[in-house]
Amino acid sequence: MSEIEFLSWVRGQGFQIAVVIFIAGVIIRFAEILLLGRKANIAEAKGSEMSGGLHTIISRSVPDKSTFQRSAFTVTAGYIFHIGLFVTIFLFAPHILMFKSIIGFGWYSLPTPVVDAFAVVTIIALLAVLTHRMRDTVLKFLTTKEDYLVWMLTVIPLVTGYMAFHRIGLTAPTLLAIHILSVELLLVVFPFTKLMHAFTFALSRWYNGAISGYRGVQS
Amino acid sequence: MSASLEKGINALKEQVDATVAAFFSSCVHCGMCSEACLFYTETGCPTATPIHKAEPLRRIWKSEYTLLGRVGKMFGLTARVDDELLTEWETSVYDNCTLCGRCSMVCPMGIDIAMLIRKTREGMAAAGHAPEGLIGATKRAVTIGSPMGVKLPALMAQIKHVEKDTGMTIPLDVVGAEYMLLLSSMEIMNFPEFIEATAKIFDKAGVSWTISTEAFEATNSGIQIGVADIAAELVQRIVDAAEKLQVKTVISPECGHAYMAIRWEGPNLVGKPFSFKVRHILEVLDEFRKDGRLKITGKETQRLTYHDPCQVSRRGGVIDQPRNLINMFSDNFVEMPDHGKMGWCCGAGGGVSSNERADEVRLKVFQRKKDQLDEIKPDAIISACSNCRIHLEDGLEEYNMDIPLLSLTETIAEHLAD
Numbered sequence: 001m002s003e004i005e006f007l008s009w010v011r012g013q014g015f016q017i018a019v020v021i022f023i024a025g026v027i028i029r030f031a032e033i034l035l036l037g038r039k040a041n042i043a044e045a046k047g048s049e050m051s052g053g054l055h056t057i058i059s060r061s062v063p064d065k066s067t068f069q070r071s072a073f074t075v076t077a078g079y080i081f082h083i084g085l086f087v088t089i090f091l092f093a094p095h096i097l098m099f100k101s102i103i104g105f106g107w108y109s110l111p112t113p114v115v116d117a118f119a120v121v122t123i124i125a126l127l128a129v130l131t132h133r134m135r136d137t138v139l140k141f142l143t144t145k146e147d148y149l150v151w152m153l154t155v156i157p158l159v160t161g162y163m164a165f166h167r168i169g170l171t172a173p174t175l176l177a178i179h180i181l182s183v184e185l186l187l188v189v190f191p192f193t194k195l196m197h198a199f200t201f202a203l204s205r206w207y208n209g210a211i212s213g214y215r216g217v218q219s
Numbered sequence: 220m221s222a223s224l225e226k227g228i229n230a231l232k233e234q235v236d237a238t239v240a241a242f243f244s245s246c247v248h249c250g251m252c253s254e255a256c257l258f259y260t261e262t263g264c265p266t267a268t269p270i271h272k273a274e275p276l277r278r279i280w281k282s283e284y285t286l287l288g289r290v291g292k293m294f295g296l297t298a299r300v301d302d303e304l305l306t307e308w309e310t311s312v313y314d315n316c317t318l319c320g321r322c323s324m325v326c327p328m329g330i331d332i333a334m335l336i337r338k339t340r341e342g343m344a345a346a347g348h349a350p351e352g353l354i355g356a357t358k359r360a361v362t363i364g365s366p367m368g369v370k371l372p373a374l375m376a377q378i379k380h381v382e383k384d385t386g387m388t389i390p391l392d393v394v395g396a397e398y399m400l401l402l403s404s405m406e407i408m409n410f411p412e413f414i415e416a417t418a419k420i421f422d423k424a425g426v427s428w429t430i431s432t433e434a435f436e437a438t439n440s441g442i443q444i445g446v447a448d449i450a451a452e453l454v455q456r457i458v459d460a461a462e463k464l465q466v467k468t469v470i471s472p473e474c475g476h477a478y479m480a481i482r483w484e485g486p487n488l489v490g491k492p493f494s495f496k497v498r499h500i501l502e503v504l505d506e507f508r509k510d511g512r513l514k515i516t517g518k519e520t521q522r523l524t525y526h527d528p529c530q531v532s533r534r535g536g537v538i539d540q541p542r543n544l545i546n547m548f549s550d551n552f553v554e555m556p557d558h559g560k561m562g563w564c565c566g567a568g569g570g571v572s573s574n575e576r577a578d579e580v581r582l583k584v585f586q587r588k589k590d591q592l593d594e595i596k597p598d599a600i601i602s603a604c605s606n607c608r609i610h611l612e613d614g615l616e617e618y619n620m621d622i623p624l625l626s627l628t629e630t631i632a633e634h635l636a637d
Contacts, residue, residue, distance in 0.1 A: 032285055033240040042486045044496065046536050060329050063251075066557050067325045070254035078249070078327070138250040141265035147248050192287045197245045197328055204245040205329030207238045212323075215483060216536030217560055219324055 007177040010184065018184035025191025026199060033203065045214050052213015053206035059218070060205045077129050084122025088115055088158065112165075119162050126155045150193050156182040224302050227346020231279040231300065234338035242335060243280050245328035246270055252332055255325035257563055257587040258315040258580065269322035272311040273335035275300050275342055305348045312336060312343055313350050314577035318443075318476075318569035319529035324560060333534070340445025349444050352574040357440040361449060364456075366440045366573065367404035371432055374402070377411040378430075387418050392464065393429035398503065399466040399495075400430050401437035401457065401481070403474040405605040413473060413605075416632030420504065423635050424512040428470075434460035437472050439480035442488075443570030450480065451488040457481060461495050468496040470503055473626055475530030475568055475604040482535065499531060500628055501603050505540035508547065514636035515547045521598035522551045525627075526588075526611060527562035528604030541603055541627055548634040555591040563587050567610035585614035592622065599623045601630060 001009070041049075068075055089095060093109040100106035110118075130151055133139045160179035163169060170178075190196065197204075212219030220228075250268065253259040258267040265271070281288035282297040291297035320333035343349055349357075356366035363370060378389045390396065398421070406413045421428045434456045441450025461469050471478040480488075482497040498506075507513035525545060531537045538559045545552050557563055566584040571577045588611070592600070600622055602608050608624050615622055 028286055029244065033237050033244060036235060036237045036240050036284065038237045039487070042490075042492045043483050044486075044493070056329055060327060063325065063327070064561055066561065067251070067255065070260075071249075071251045074249055074251055075327075136250065137263070138253045138259070138265045138268055139248070142248045142250055142268060142271060144248070194245075194247050197247050200241055200244040201328050203241040207241055208323060208326075208329035208331045211238070211331055211334065215534070217533065217538070219329075219560070 003171060003173045003177065007173045007180075010177045010180045014184055015180065018187040022187040022190055025188075026196070029191050029196055030199070033200070038207075041214055043214075046216035047213045049210035049214050052218065053208075053210035055213070056209025056219050057202050057205045060208070073128075073132060077125050077132070081122050081125040081129060084118050084125060085154070085158075087118040088122060088161065091115060116162070116165065119158055123155060123158050123162070126151065126158070146193055149189070150195055153182075153186045153189055154195075157186055221302065223345075223347040224300075224305070227305060227342045227348070228279065228300055230345035231276055231339070231342035232283060234276060234341055235280050235284055238331070239276065239280055239335065239338065240284060242328075242330040242332075243277050245330060247328065249327065252322040252326055252330075255321045256316075257319075257321075257566060257584045261584040261586045262580070264315075266311055267315045269316070269332040269336065270326075270330065272308070272316055273332065273339050275304060275308055275312075276335055276339040278304075279342070300342075302346070305343060305346050308339075309343065309348050309350065310576070312339055313353065313570065313574055314580055316569060317529065317564045317566065317571050318534075319564035320534045321529070321561070321564065324533065337442075337445065341447060342445075344445040350570075350574040350576055352576065353440065353444045353570050356570075356573040357444045357446065357449060360436070360438070360440040360453060365404040365436045366438055367408060369404040369407050369436070371435075374407050374430075374432075374435055377407055377414065381411060381415045381418065385415055385418065387422060389414065389418055390427070390429045392432055393427065394464050395466075396427045396429035396464060397467050398426060398428040398470050399461050399464055399468070400428055400470045400472065400500075401477065402430070402435050402472050403438045403477055403605050404436060405474070405609060406472055407435075409609065410605055410626065410629075412629050413626060416626070416629040417500070419632045419635060420507070420513070420628070423514070424507045426507075426512075429464060429466065431460035431464060433463070437474055437477035437481065439477060440570070440573070442480045442484055443476060443573065447488060450484065451490075454481060454485045454488050458485075458489060458493065461493075466495055468498055468503070469493075471497060471499045473500060473603045473605055473608075473628055475528035475535070475606060476570075478535050478537075479530040499535065499537045499540075499603075501531070501537050501540045501544065504628065504631060505543050508543060513547070513631070515631070515634045516636035517548065517634050519549045519630075519634075520551060522553055522596070523549050523599055523601055523625075524553050524555055524592075524595055524597040525558070526555075526565065526600050526602040526607055527558055527560075528602060528607045529562065529564050529568055531603055532562055533560045537603075541601070544627060544631060545601060548630065553595050553597060556594055557591065563591060565607045565610045565614065567606060567613075568604075572606055572610055581610065582614060582617045585610070585617065588614060589618050589620065592620065597622060599625055601625045601627050603627045
């Protein structure tokens, strides 16, 4: 297979397979969760499930002061790499063109050097997160192979994207093909790992807020 | 597989619902819950990390309720629940967790970790992995009616004392009373002043109330050990008595988990809504305050703080009421650094105080409360849970701290205007 053939496969059939697995996987995972159902609470309510739930979806993004002080690194590094991922994935002009070709519309992009800087910062933040994970007593204890796998699958598209943009090492089509392939790998694994938190966090926070809200506590 | 293990696994399966699945699906192993748990912050032991305590339940969810887990199970790749695991987890689930729920307030994914651990206990207990102390307390609750073995004659003796001291009559089994007061065994045995205080306040407020001689025990070992059937049976006793006496409101006394059991879990355990309301004593007193039926005289000048019982405040929603009440008689109230819904547990809730195996660790983790108290240096601590109160007294003694502990209800009674 020539590099052009490789690129056209990852852009075509490969991409389609990955997207189908991703979408089907996410739907299956949501079905697995929601079909389990949840018994209605029949204790006399003191507050609203809905407003408690919706509030917690937003409010849990910001830790209280004492929690922040105790977990300052996790919170700060977490914020940096999540924002970095958002910017590099969704505000990079070539990516927006790709989204536009699929869903029919695009949106505002950031200047390329800015996205480039974000990519570097995100990679550094992810390296810091990994180091922390490997050195902190609790994190070392909690960490599973899946955590390392997910870390790798997240950082590789960033690194390959950076390399493709700066044409480091290989030819442009090969670099681009590797970059797209790494994203496809991420998409395929996504629904079946903790990466699903990108979707289920809202559900989880809603339940937490609803359970508390029902009892009249804003969680 | 042993019969008891099978029971345990089935009990765990019964606990899995959409909330459990959403929670486990969202954990990213960030470890922030460890910093919210006094059993980690004061011991530095990573096995005390809250989400780790729910591992048996997570394995059941993963292997039975996820596609990948089920496929993995076929190839022997998905982690299983066995007796070895449950034995190893006993101390994490029962000794090193008070179900205080502080972790549930901190998790960035919004996982209600305390709920997961509470559910894990259902499987542990069914599989025969609950601690001896809690098993004993639960047996006594079922057979005698009280986890401490307190029988009706003991209550009657205390009531007699109160009646002699006050010249008042404690109303028993009054049909049609507005309020039915429950008591915890600890109040009956260690703090009968609570009965006296309540009688005085209700008398002044001019409300009708009663104690049922058939169901006076408020505590519920069933929810602490994690056996829903027993918990339901204990709740049903109260429901039967309240219905028989046709009371409008059942009052949960100064006890944390009793309030959780009767107020929030109760109707769900017995499977039908109550025909009466359930209120914590502090909610009732705050209602009296609002209605102008609680008249207070004199101000405490000493520096007072309030220890939030977790099941009353964070898990129960009674946070403002104690503060409203304290402000009636105090000009010098000071909050601990983390308080209200973010308060730190005393270290002995959730059945830990009934579990002798946990005696050492509960005193060790009291260091967290000590640090909080050292920051504000109060002259006295007020609380509204006899279990917290006993453990706080133990802890203060252990750490050579000379701070008196007060019950909020009793303090209000002392300040009643004539």
